[in-house]
Amino acid sequence: MFSTFKKLFITLIAIFAFATSASARIEFDITRGNVEPLPVAIMDFQGDKVAQDISAIISNNLRNSGLFKITDKAAFIQKTLPVSGRPKLEDWRVLNVQALANGAVSKLADGRLRVDYRLWDIFASEEVFGGKRLEIEAKFWRRAAHIISDKIYEGLTGEKGYFDSRVVFVDESGPKNKRVKRLVIMDQDGANIRTLTRGSDLVLTPRFSPTRQEITYMSFEGGQPRVYLLQIETGQREVVGNFPGMTFSPRFSPDGQKIVMSLQQEGNANIYSMDLRSRNTTRLTSGAAIDTAPSFAPDGSRLVFESDRGGRQQLYVMGAGGGTPKRISFGNGRYSTPVWSPRGDLIAFTKQSGGQFLIGVMKPDGSGERILAEGFHNEGPTWAPNGRVLMFFRESPGAKGGPKLYSIDLTGRNERKVQTPSFASDPAWSPLLD
Amino acid sequence: MLAATSILKSPAVLALALGLAVAGCAKKDKLPDNSGQLGLNNSGEAPGSPGEFTTTIGDRVFFETDSTILTATARQTLTGQAQWLLRYPNYLITIEGHADERGTREYNLALGARRAAATRDFLASQGVPRSRIRTISFGKERPIAVCNDISCWSQNRRARTALTQPQG
Numbered sequence: 001m002f003s004t005f006k007k008l009f010i011t012l013i014a015i016f017a018f019a020t021s022a023s024a025r026i027e028f029d030i031t032r033g034n035v036e037p038l039p040v041a042i043m044d045f046q047g048d049k050v051a052q053d054i055s056a057i058i059s060n061n062l063r064n065s066g067l068f069k070i071t072d073k074a075a076f077i078q079k080t081l082p083v084s085g086r087p088k089l090e091d092w093r094v095l096n097v098q099a100l101a102n103g104a105v106s107k108l109a110d111g112r113l114r115v116d117y118r119l120w121d122i123f124a125s126e127e128v129f130g131g132k133r134l135e136i137e138a139k140f141w142r143r144a145a146h147i148i149s150d151k152i153y154e155g156l157t158g159e160k161g162y163f164d165s166r167v168v169f170v171d172e173s174g175p176k177n178k179r180v181k182r183l184v185i186m187d188q189d190g191a192n193i194r195t196l197t198r199g200s201d202l203v204l205t206p207r208f209s210p211t212r213q214e215i216t217y218m219s220f221e222g223g224q225p226r227v228y229l230l231q232i233e234t235g236q237r238e239v240v241g242n243f244p245g246m247t248f249s250p251r252f253s254p255d256g257q258k259i260v261m262s263l264q265q266e267g268n269a270n271i272y273s274m275d276l277r278s279r280n281t282t283r284l285t286s287g288a289a290i291d292t293a294p295s296f297a298p299d300g301s302r303l304v305f306e307s308d309r310g311g312r313q314q315l316y317v318m319g320a321g322g323g324t325p326k327r328i329s330f331g332n333g334r335y336s337t338p339v340w341s342p343r344g345d346l347i348a349f350t351k352q353s354g355g356q357f358l359i360g361v362m363k364p365d366g367s368g369e370r371i372l373a374e375g376f377h378n379e380g381p382t383w384a385p386n387g388r389v390l391m392f393f394r395e396s397p398g399a400k401g402g403p404k405l406y407s408i409d410l411t412g413r414n415e416r417k418v419q420t421p422s423f424a425s426d427p428a429w430s431p432l433l434d
Numbered sequence: 435m436l437a438a439t440s441i442l443k444s445p446a447v448l449a450l451a452l453g454l455a456v457a458g459c460a461k462k463d464k465l466p467d468n469s470g471q472l473g474l475n476n477s478g479e480a481p482g483s484p485g486e487f488t489t490t491i492g493d494r495v496f497f498e499t500d501s502t503i504l505t506a507t508a509r510q511t512l513t514g515q516a517q518w519l520l521r522y523p524n525y526l527i528t529i530e531g532h533a534d535e536r537g538t539r540e541y542n543l544a545l546g547a548r549r550a551a552a553t554r555d556f557l558a559s560q561g562v563p564r565s566r567i568r569t570i571s572f573g574k575e576r577p578i579a580v581c582n583d584i585s586c587w588s589q590n591r592r593a594r595t596a597l598t599q600p601q602g
Contacts, residue, residue: 176580202575204539225543225570246547246571249540262544264571267502267551269544290544306541312500313541336538350538357538379538395535397582426539 037069038156041097043081044073045117047105050141054105054115057145061163061189062152064407065389066414071097083116092122099128101152113138117148119155128155142191143433150432162384163188166430167391168206168215169405171195172423176399183217185232188384188429190419196230205249208430211256215428216240218248227261229276241274241281249292253320254300260284262292271305273320284322295339295347296320297364304328304338304347304364315349317364328366333358337380340364342431343387346410350379350392359392361410372412382429391418393425482522484597491518495553497591500537502548504556512553515595516560526598527562529553531571534587539573546571553593 042059045051062068077091083104092100103117114135119128132151136144143164150161171184181203183196196215197203206217213232218225227240227247241247243263250261257276262269271284271294285291289309296303297320304317307325313334316325329335333353340347344364351358351371359373359381377395384390388410393403402423408415418427479485487493492515495508504512519525531550533542550569558564579586 177577179575181575202572204543204573204575220572223570246543248543262540264544264547267548269547290541290548292540292544293538308541313538336541352536352538377535399580399582401582 037067039071039096039098040068040152040156041071041076041092041095041100043076043100043102045103045105045115046080046082050113050138051103051105054141054145054148055103057142057189058101058149058152061146061149064189064416065153066409066411066416067153067157071095083118087120087122089122089125097122099152099156101148103148107138108135111138112136113141113144115144115148117151119152142187146187146189159388160386160432162386162389162429162432164433165385166208166433167382167405167418167427168196168208168430169393169420169427170203170206170425171421172402172425173199176402183215183230184420184424185215186420193421196232196235205426205428207251207428209252209256210254210431211252214256216250216252216259216261218250227259229259240276241272241279243272243281247272249294251295253296254298260294260296260303262294271303282321284318285325293337297340298342298344302364304340306336306338313352315347315362315366328362328364329369330366331369339381339383341383341387342385345387348381348383348390350381357395359390359408361390370412372408372410373406373415378406380426382427384429385432391427391429393427395425484525484599487515487518487595487597491515493596494592494594496588497549497593499534499587499591500545501591502545502552504552509556512556513560516557516562519557519562519566520560523566525566527557527567528596528598529557529567529569530576530594530596531569532576532590532592532594533574534590535574535577536587537574543571543573546573549591549593553595557595 040062042055044055059070063070075095078088081087081102083102087100100120100122103115106114108114112135116133118130121128134144134147146164149163153161165188166185167188168183168185171182172179174180180199182199183203183206184193185196186193202220204218206215208215215230215232217228219228225246227250228237229240230237240259246264247261250259252259258273260271260273263272268288269290269292270286271291272281273284274281289307291305291307294303294305301320302317303320304315306313307316313336314327315329315335315338316327318325333351335349335351337350338347346361347364348361351360356374357377357379358371359378360369360371362369376397378392381390381392389407391405391407394406395403403425405418405420405424405427406415407418479489492511495511529550531546533545550571554567554569577590579589
């Protein structure tokens with residue numbers, strides 16, 4: 001059953017990935033209905049309250065992915081199932097449940113939690129996986145739920161999950177002409193909110209290190225707009241490089257050893273890369289243009305960035321060491337804030353067209369453009385670690401308006417608001433925590 | 435011009451000017467952008483004060499959408515600014531470049547910087563020493579008008595000439 005689902009899921013992604021025509025918008029009507037969410041039952045894990053809470057988070061994660069329909073617990077015929085037991089298949093088949101997860105949570109002598117869990121294919125009458133065990137500090141019980149969610153997602157789709165991850169964003173408060181902006185970090189599902197900067201300085205565009213608990217971002221501290229590096233756990237900060245002008249739009253290289261960013265030089269912005277160990281800087285672009293928003297391919301070999309060298313903002317790809325950039329966006333409008341998917345197969349972007357700000361994706365050669373989100377103002381996509389979901393911010397107009405975070409999957413049909421305490425912009429998704 | 439500066443430094447004149455400024459501060463008539471050139475000053479602001487600069491000459495110029503070209507009006511205002519700044523050479527100058535909200539964040543930071551640079555270059559071409567001028571871009575982060583239409587966006591596409599108090 002899942003093999004069918006897996007095939008369908010992968011086929012769907014493939015259809016989108018290979019859709020061609022750089023400028024035409026793709027209609028989703030044909031393919032949208034192709035993958036019905038797979039009915040899945042998540043039984044309450046056995047154990048005390050935390051066991052139920054873990055089950056609830058798993059259900060929530062899987063539901064939010066848009067790929068699964070979580071069967072209502074009230075409808076269950078078989079009410080309990082020990083982690084070592086076998087489900088009564090007929091009781092689940094009647095409910096049309098295709099997959100079932102059960103588990104148990106116990107406390108170890110040292111206070112840590114042990115979670116045992118299994119995943120069943122009801123129609124094939126076999127385990128997808130059995131006897132998985134996780135041991136984790138009790139205070140990280142939510143992470144246990146996310147890790148298990150990822151295992152279930154992978155077991156059912158054949159793709160890596162994205163639930164054990166975090167999001168850093170800019171929290172916005174105060175009136176529109178006097179916004180206070182703070183860096184805030186939270187779990188992918190909005191839990192465990194933590195403020196990283198105090199709000200005394202304007203901060204923008206935070207980005208995660210792919211390898212360390214580090215964020216690079218831009219701050220106007222001391223009236224000097226510059227790129228900074230922030231250690232998430234210690235709060236330690238430092239300026240990146242010693243540049244003569246404004247530095248902005250930073251992003252890490254995939255190995256975490258370099259930061260690429262723009263340096264403002266008179267009226268022009270050029271892209272520089274700085275090696276974090278040697279502190280050597282390399283100029284990657286030159287000329288009378290605004291070159292900004294650089295983002296590495298996951299293998300580190302190339303960069304995509306936006307430039308107005310041709311008159312208005314378009315996307316260009318060049319080698320990681322510089323060289324002649326090749327324009328890849330040719331649709332009707334202006335293209336900006338490109339971000340290379342962690343899978344390497346797509347580049348997400350903001351597109352301004354017809355007075356709207358859209359979120360879309362295209363292949364790295366510029367073909368297969370698809371718009372996923374439309375409206376007055378959508379901006380700044382970031383990829384989930386599995387490259388199947390995007391998060392971005394959507395700004396509502398007017399004096400009382402402001403930005404909120406949204407997520408959308410690659411089919412374009414599963415758009416969700418991401419809960420944040422206040423207005424929120426510039427989201428950046430972390431890699432899987434592992 | 436030097437005479438004007440030295441007169442202003444006389445405490446009596448300064449006190450008089452401040453008195454006038456206080457008396458007149460409830461009435462801030464909006465003067466044309468180029469009023470400074472015309473020698474107008476009915477603002478009640480003390481001659482040589484940042485207040486006078488703002489009310490009689492105008493501390494900001496506006497740009498067309500996605501443009502860094504100085505309009506005729508902007509050049510007129512900046513010509514007035516340059517004359518005033520040459521008359522009062524002690525002020526340090528920060529030019530703040532801004533963009534409206536209808537652009538993406540990173541690009542707007544660079545666009546604001548371009549606008550600030552264009553403004554600085556014009557002032558320099560009018561004789562204001564570059565060493566007095568610093569530029570900064572706020573991109574779309576600091577709008578002054580917050581409604582949702584073109585009338586507001588056009589007020590936000592601006593470069594503001596901010597003065598720092600004379601030293602000593």
